[in-house]
Amino acid sequence: MKIQAETQGAVKIVNLAGELNVDDSIQLREAFLKLLKEGATKVMVDFEKVSFVGSAGLATLIEMMQLLKKAGGKLVCCQINNDIRGLFEITKIHKLIPIYENRAMALREF
């Protein structure tokens, strides 16, 4: 998986590309922790180029949502394909982490 972070105002945008499997989840967790250490509190994850997410990936997103919440911040996701959106809905994670159709809508959350 490719993980690339960018900044838009006060928001850190994490662009993912590839599959979010077990090893990729560890890599993503490390990237998130680095952002937190740098003081990020508003984080948006762009799933446009993600084709697969397993339960380990969901767990990483939940953990980051919890850590950001503790820091007074927020995690949102956008551009999730229908298969992965279905996964969020089955597990009800969409109730914990807001999902938006596009980046502009997600940015308005902050």
Place this chain on the structure above:
Amino acid sequence: MLISESLPSDLGRVEAFISAAMAKLSPELPDPSFGFQIKLALHEALVNAVRHGNQMNPQLAVRVDIALEPGKLAITVTDQGRGFDARQVPVPTCVEHLEKLSGRGIFLIRKIMDQAEFLDQGRTIKMVKYFRGQS
């Protein structure tokens, strides 16, 4: 189509197997939309077998058998661990478990496959997906 393999308890090898298996299965599926669900079920069952079943012990193997037949696909995954009682696994969508960082794999399998049963004291999971109206 039959795909059978005995895998070591190594998540890298598991991911490589899933990619290779899906490359063979995907063109044969009656609808591409089944691909994600089948891949997810295979992924969750194999990762559970390696992590929770075999406890990542490199001396233990995971057996996987995939049978694609007209109208259905069956997957059987067997580990060499101590087994477990699948009935005791909490439902991860309950409010008290919603934010837990584990325990979604079996739930997802049950949701996306048409059948999922545990045998041999939880060491084996048999899953079936029916391609209704598409065979």
